[in-house]
Amino acid sequence: MSASYVGRCPDCGGWNTLIEETVTTTSSTSTKSQPRQTVSGNQVRPQKMNAVTATRERxxxxxxxxxxxxxxxxxxPGSLILIGGDPGIGKSTLLLQVxxxxxxxxxxxxxxxxEESASQIKLRADRLGVANSGMYLYPETxxxxxxxxxxxxxPDFVVIDSVQTMNVPDxxxxxxxxxxxxxxxxxxxxIAKSQGITIFVVGHVTKEGSIAGPKMLEHMVDTVLYxxxxxxxxxxxxxxxxxRFGSTNEIGIFEMRNDGxxxxxxxxxxxxEERMQGATGSAVxxxxxxTRPILVEIQALITPTLFGNAKxxxxxxxxxxxxxxxxVLEKRADVMLQNQDAYLKATGGVRLDEPAIDLAVAMAIVSSYRDVEIAATDAFVGEIGLTGEVRRVNRIEDRVKEAAKLGFKRIFVPRNNLHGWDVPTDIDVVGVTSVSEALQKVFGRRS
Structure with a gap:
């Protein structure tokens, strides 16, 4: 906020991002706030915690x-759900289908x-097979x-497509x-909280990938989906x-087809499915x-650098x-990578950020560096510490069962994760304590 025009925003550093807004002042006596009411119309009052009746939401x-x-x-019911994504990614298709x-x-x-007229939405609804569902269309801002x-x-449900196009004339x-x-x-x-209406809101995203508008927008809603x-x-x-009604970091996978x-x-x-057999620099x-275990291929390409600094x-x-x-591989496993360019990728378009992927990343890097393939039926789970140790991870039983279900014959896990659960018999679970031990068991001693 600035009292005068500024070409460059002092907060984010962006150019020509300030928008002039006229502030209208109103008397505090004329805008007396009304007491908040529940969905049933009862006025909200302070009460003790043990007097509150808690029921699981429908x-x-x-x-x-x-x-x-x-x-x-x-x-x-009564929740406000925000769905953000790039233009053309399928937000309107998903909400129209639902x-x-x-x-x-x-x-x-x-x-x-x-953003669209009623006839445009009708054409898409015909393609998706929901034109005769009985929903109401209202092209309005x-x-x-x-x-x-x-x-x-x-209504029981309302879809707003999109929040950036809505206008308050006052x-x-x-x-x-x-x-x-x-x-x-x-x-x-x-509206959602006072009338018990579920509202889906579509939000545009910026070039950086975040939902356009103030960060307060994500704090106000109940659920944020990307x-x-x-x-x-x-x-x-x-x-x-x-x-607010479930766990975060859940993902759902869809395939875009002509019919939705x-x-x-x-x-x-x-x-x-497209993993190449016999390729080096690949680990699963x-x-x-x-709460969902997913097997992802991690690929690494290690090549000698042509310049002074490795990329x-x-x-x-x-x-x-x-x-x-x-x-860690350089210091603890004698794998000299300081003069090597490294290119790493998680296939399938997924973004992996949990600590349990460390061991698979290390195996893919060494596989590419030594030009030695990893067995196609091997999988890896484990966090690597700075001293080279392989640390325990959560949900190890679910991870091992998912690998066994997809036909993997061997999985390397932290040794401290081998206790307290029933190890399946259809997969060989190998416990390791350090990255050096894991390299020796996978690749053997370097000749």
């Missing part, structure tokens, strides 16, 4: 099991679009008109500005980054995405993590 399950998983079991099923089976749906339509219809600021988005979201939150993927490929990932989004029941097979890790490039893996693991 869930409405959709036909998309992947969406139910990401939401924590289904849609919670809206059709909810309108046909669970109640009245009002689909509010500020004026928030008072939308609120009036909600009061008249009393505010003297541009559509999509920070103050407009904040006011629109606040009004939608009031729809990710490459527009040049058919697979889409729906990722939960905030959920189709669920991918076993994403591990998708991520491994069993990563946990929320480190990664996709889907944190670059600092890759540099740290390479430093």
């Amino acid at each position: 869930r409405i399950t959709t036909n998309l099991k992947e969406l139910n998983r990401v939401l924590g079991g289904g849609v919670v 809206s059709g099923q909810l309108a046909a089976e669970h109640g009245t749906v009002l689909y509010v679009s500020g 004026d928030m008072p008109a939308i609120q009036q339509a909600i009061d008249d219809m009393h 505010m003297n600021s541009a559509i999509g500005s920070v103050s407009q988005i904040r006011e629109v979201t606040s009004e939608l939150m009031r 729809f990710e993927g490459d527009m040049h490929h058919t697979y889409r990932i729906l990722r939960s980054v905030k959920n 989004l189709q669920e991918v029941a076993n994403p591990s097979e998708i991520f491994l 890790v069993v990563s946990m995405e929320g 480190r490039t990664s996709s889907g893996i944190d670059r600092n993590k890759a540099s740290l693991i390479m430093a």
Whole structure:
């Protein structure tokens, strides 16, 4: 906020990002706030903790099991759900598909679009097979008109596509500005909580990949979902980054087809189906995405550097993590990488950031450096410390079962994870205490 025009924002450093807004002052006596009410209309009053009656929230399950998983079991009535993603990634397709099923089976749906006309939405609904579901379309951007339509219809579900196109006429600021988005979201939150209406909100993203508008937008809503993927490929990932009614970091995998989004029941097979046999620099890790174990191939390409400083490039893996693991390999395992360029990638478009991928990253790096392949039936799980030790990870039983289910014959895990659970008999579970021990068991002694 600045009292005068500034070409460059002093906070974020961006040029021409400040928008002029006229501040209107109102008398404090004329804008007396009303006491908050519950969905039943009762006034909220302070009460002791032991007097509060706590019941598990009701869930409405959709036909998309992947969406139910990401939401924590289904849609919670009266919740405000924000879905962000790149343009053209499939946000409107997903919500239109879900809206059709909810309108046909669970109640009245009002689909509010500020970007497309009713005829455009109808054409997409015909392609998705939900044109006869009974949902209501309302191409409007004026928030008072939308609120009036909600009061008249009393729908069970409302879709706002998108929040950046909605407008509050009383505010003297541009559509999509920070103050407009904040006011629109606040009004939608009031409607959801006071009337028990589930509201889905579409949010645009910036070039940096975050949802456009103030960070307060993500704090105000109940659930924040990111729809990710490459527009040049058919697979889409729906990722939960905030959920007041379930666990975060859950993901759902979809495939974009002509008739809409189709669920991918076993994403591990998708991520491994194009793995090349006999290739070096390839290792498989069993990563946990929320409560789901997923097998992902990690690829590494190690080549001698042509310049003074070695290059480190990664996709889907944190670059600092890759540099740290390479430093540990140099110091603790005598793998000289200081004059080698390193390129690392997590295949399938997934982003891996948990500590349990460290051992697989190290194995892929050494495999490429020594030009020795890793057995196609080997998988790896483990965190690597700075002293070269392989540290325990969580959910080891689920990881091992997932590897065994997909036909892997051997999995390397931290030795401290071998106790307290029943080890399956259809897979060889090898415990290791250090990265040097793991290298020796996988590659043998270097000739």
